[in-house]
Every structure is written in C-alpha cells, then in structure tokens.
Amino acid sequence: MEQILANGLYLGAQYALIALGLTLIFSLMNVLNFAHGQMYVFGGFVTYTVVAQLGLPFVVGLFVSAMTLAVMGAFIEKFLFRPVIKKSTREESTMLLAAGIAFFLDAVILLIFGEKQRGVPKIIDGVLNWDFRIIMPYDRILIGCLAVAMIIAFILFMQYSKTGRAMRALAQDRVAAQLMGVEVDRYSMIGFALGAMLAGLVGGLLVTITGVNLGMGGPTSIKAFLMIMIGGAGVISGAIAGGFILGMMESIGLTALSSYGDITYLVIFATLMVFLAIRPQGLMGKPWG
Amino acid sequence: MTTTQMLSLNNVELYYDHVYALKGVSIDLNEGETVALIGANGAGKSSILRAITGLSPITSGEIHYQGARLDGTSAAEIVKNGIAMVPEGRRVFPYMSVKDNLLMGAFTRTDKTQITKTLNDVFERFPRLQERARQQAGTLSGGEQQMMVIGRALMAKPRLLLLDEPSLGIAPKLVQDIARAIVAINRDENVSVLLVEQNSRMALSISHRAYAMSTGSVALSGVSRDLMNDDRIKAAYLGGDLE
Numbered sequence: 266m267e268q269i270l271a272n273g274l275y276l277g278a279q280y281a282l283i284a285l286g287l288t289l290i291f292s293l294m295n296v297l298n299f300a301h302g303q304m305y306v307f308g309g310f311v312t313y314t315v316v317a318q319l320g321l322p323f324v325v326g327l328f329v330s331a332m333t334l335a336v337m338g339a340f341i342e343k344f345l346f347r348p349v350i351k352k353s354t355r356e357e358s359t360m361l362l363a364a365g366i367a368f369f370l371d372a373v374i375l376l377i378f379g380e381k382q383r384g385v386p387k388i389i390d391g392v393l394n395w396d397f398r399i400i401m402p403y404d405r406i407l408i409g410c411l412a413v414a415m416i417i418a419f420i421l422f423m424q425y426s427k428t429g430r431a432m433r434a435l436a437q438d439r440v441a442a443q444l445m446g447v448e449v450d451r452y453s454m455i456g457f458a459l460g461a462m463l464a465g466l467v468g469g470l471l472v473t474i475t476g477v478n479l480g481m482g483g484p485t486s487i488k489a490f491l492m493i494m495i496g497g498a499g500v501i502s503g504a505i506a507g508g509f510i511l512g513m514m515e516s517i518g519l520t521a522l523s524s525y526g527d528i529t530y531l532v533i534f535a536t537l538m539v540f541l542a543i544r545p546q547g548l549m550g551k552p553w554g
Numbered sequence: 555m556t557t558t559q560m561l562s563l564n565n566v567e568l569y570y571d572h573v574y575a576l577k578g579v580s581i582d583l584n585e586g587e588t589v590a591l592i593g594a595n596g597a598g599k600s601s602i603l604r605a606i607t608g609l610s611p612i613t614s615g616e617i618h619y620q621g622a623r624l625d626g627t628s629a630a631e632i633v634k635n636g637i638a639m640v641p642e643g644r645r646v647f648p649y650m651s652v653k654d655n656l657l658m659g660a661f662t663r664t665d666k667t668q669i670t671k672t673l674n675d676v677f678e679r680f681p682r683l684q685e686r687a688r689q690q691a692g693t694l695s696g697g698e699q700q701m702m703v704i705g706r707a708l709m710a711k712p713r714l715l716l717l718d719e720p721s722l723g724i725a726p727k728l729v730q731d732i733a734r735a736i737v738a739i740n741r742d743e744n745v746s747v748l749l750v751e752q753n754s755r756m757a758l759s760i761s762h763r764a765y766a767m768s769t770g771s772v773a774l775s776g777v778s779r780d781l782m783n784d785d786r787i788k789a790a791y792l793g794g795d796l797e
Contacts, residue, residue: 427661430650430654430657430658431658431661433647433649433650433654434647434650434658434661437647437648437649437650438645438646438647438648440609440641440645441641441645441646441647442647442658443609443629443630444607444609444629444633444638444639444641444645445633445658445659445661445662445706445710446629446630446633446634446661446662446710447630447658447661448628448630
C-alpha cells in the first residue's frame, strides 16, 4: 500500500509539472499545445547531451534544458502562434499549427538526436528500503522532491510576482488586463516560454530515471491532455490534481491490475470517459485561480 | 476651475463589427471637469471610450490628450499616460483577491512605496475593500465590485478617469454611493472624469457638462444643469420615470 502511494506521488509530481505547462499556455492563449510532449522529449535529449556526452553535472543539464526550451517556446509563440492568432478567426487554426509543430519537432529530434533510447548515468546510487513497505531508489526520491519543489516555486511565482499576477489577470479577463496596461503579446510570449520551460525541465528530470526516446512525445501529450481534462483546463489546482490523480491511477493500476495484463490505460480511459460524461468541466472547472 | 483642455476628440469615426459606431464625433474635456456622455444603448457612448483607450482603433479623425496625439498609441502606453478606465460590466478578475485586483491597477507603475501609499488611499476611500482584501473578487456583490474596479482604476494614479456605465446592474441605494464617490474623486484628487451613463439623471446631476448621443453622433451638448431642464433632453433621455 505505502509502495503504491509512494510510486503514485513520484509519478504524479512529474505529471503535474507537465500539465502545469500545458494549462498555462491554454489559459493564456486558448491554444491546445499538441507539441507539449515533444518539447518534453527535446528537454530530455538536451539533458542527455549535456550530462552523458559532455560530462557536465546534472544541474547544468537541467538548466540548459530549461533555457533551450524557454527560448524555443518564445520563438514558437512569436513567429508561429502570434501571426496565426492575429490573422485567423477560427480556433482550429492554432490546433492544426500545434499538431504541425509536434510533427516538426519529432523530425528535428530524429535528425539531431537519433532514434535510440538514451539515458544518463545514475545521479545518486542506493535504494531506500523502509522495512520492505517502501522500496525506492534514492535518485527517484530526489527527482520526485525536485519536481515538487518546482511545482511550489511555480505556484509562488504565479501568486506573488508581478509577472505571475499579470498572466493570471490575462487569463481571467483579457480586455481588463489590457486596460491595466498588460501587453498581451509580451505576456503571451512569456507564458509560452514558461510552459515550454516546464516541459523541458520534466524531460531533464525524467531522463535520469526512465531515459528518453523519440516515441515518447505523442503519448506524453495525450497523458498531459488527460490530466488537464481530469482537473479542469486552465486551472493551476486542476493541473496539479490531474497530475497526481493520473500518477496515482497508474501506480494503482500497475500493481492491482498487473495479473490481468497490460490494461491499466484501458481502465483509465474508460473511467475518464464516464467521469467526463458526468463532469465535463473537470474537477476544478473554472478559469485561473 | 482651470480651463486647460485635457482631451479632445476631433471628428472621430469608428467602424467595427461592420457598422459605423461613431460618425464624426467631436467632444472635449477640460482639466478638472466631469463630463457625461448620455444616450440610449447603442448610441455610441461606449465606443467613444473604446476609441480613447485604444481598444478599438479609430477609422478617421483625431484624438488629442494633454496636447499630444493619442490615437495610434498602444493600450498600455495610454494607461501610462494617465488614462484609466472602469469598463462596462465591471470586468473584475474573478479568481484573484481584491488586493491583487487593485495591484493590477498599478501594473504600469514601478515605485513600490508609492503603490502601497495609493493602495492605502483606496482602502481609506472604500473601507469595505479593506475588509475584503483577501476575498476573491468574484464573490463580492455587484456594488462592491463596482467600488473595487473604481479603486483599481485609481491605483494607476490617473489624470483622466473613464467610467463606463458604473450604475449598470447596481442596487439603487449603492448607485448613490457610487455617484458620491465619483464626485469626491473628481474634487479631491484633481482627476478629470468622463462618465458614460444610461442613467441620465444621475449622470447630469454629478457632471459639469454633458453630451447627449444618438446613433453614433452628438445630438446635444451643454452645461449639465441646463440640460437637466431642457425639454428635448427631458423627452428623449430622462423619460417619464420621475420619482
């Protein structure tokens, strides 16, 4: 039981970070970023390059991943989403654009990093064994704690910084935010960069545990969408709840349903369909809080 | 009262949503004045405010503010220049605390101690807001929200305050409070006020001058006290609903 809980929390923290980035972009720009999973994979490969190939410390890898993705996010917003949003009156345009970026990034990753599964050497050795109730390698504990720390830092930033306040204002009432003097273009770019940066950070964190490969992008995007559907799109608390719920469901499923074969995600999808039929706005369905 | 001109619209036309919302409007406002724009729904009152704040770019004409050309500048730049707007329907940030809403009003300002000072001034003017500072703005009553968005606009330390239908959807007793607050702000803080109102009686009673709008242009203008007794105004704008 404790083991399931610990696994669920560990997974949930990673998932919540991914979902936070996605929900931030959605709430600011009304864009469903289908390329979010690819950004995560890209971040993983950047950390792999810095740590495993260049032999630099893990922290540096994480930092370079975050910066690379932030810059990438800023460029994608400025040169791709912004002109499309300005010119098009249809919401599908941004969805198609996002899907296009996802395929493009897949191709770029294939070109730069290749198709092989990559990982980095363990950042710390050893396994925590608490009376055989919880058995967990130290590196997983560290990565889980780092993810939680980043979630807290993100919340504090959104809650108490001027930039965070401006982004919340923009998400809650675009016109009013403009009247307060918030430059929509500038803060959309900051938001997109921040969302992409979060994806890159999780990629950098998880490459130390599970490694990274080209095929992970699409499924990760789908999982991220699941999470914000569970929690409610565009809400911080919803993304966090969705992340932890999905992490927990996966953890429970892998333990409890393992004797029935690989059906965890089948059950999760079925449950989600029923859940959304009852509560389509998700758990915390409301704009940003 | 000085007679320095603060704002002037010169033959402004505004075309949006496939109609001419403003058809050659010329109005002006002097420093320290409260000017009301009255008229029915769709007469173009709110469009004038949208044109001034840069939310809707004007099609032709000129807007001058404190001697400089205003049209064409960005919404953010216009706030920095000292024009703050209280939008129609209040437009609070519903899931932010009252205090965060107010702080958003000071978004373009940078001096933290000055911002805190203004925040305390706003709390002093509307003590109710201080009591509810930590509450989510969406949970306030309509009247409290209206006071909050007026406070939010004051946080920008404006020289010109634009108010769009501040009495809309507010309980009659609170309308009086809001009217009093507008008079006080205009008097104490040397803020000029451009007030858009469907409640013409209230607007005329607290303004120095007024423009009566009808289908996108100015139909009548003059000193508010005179307009109040003008038969045409009585018939068209004050209606028969004498209390």
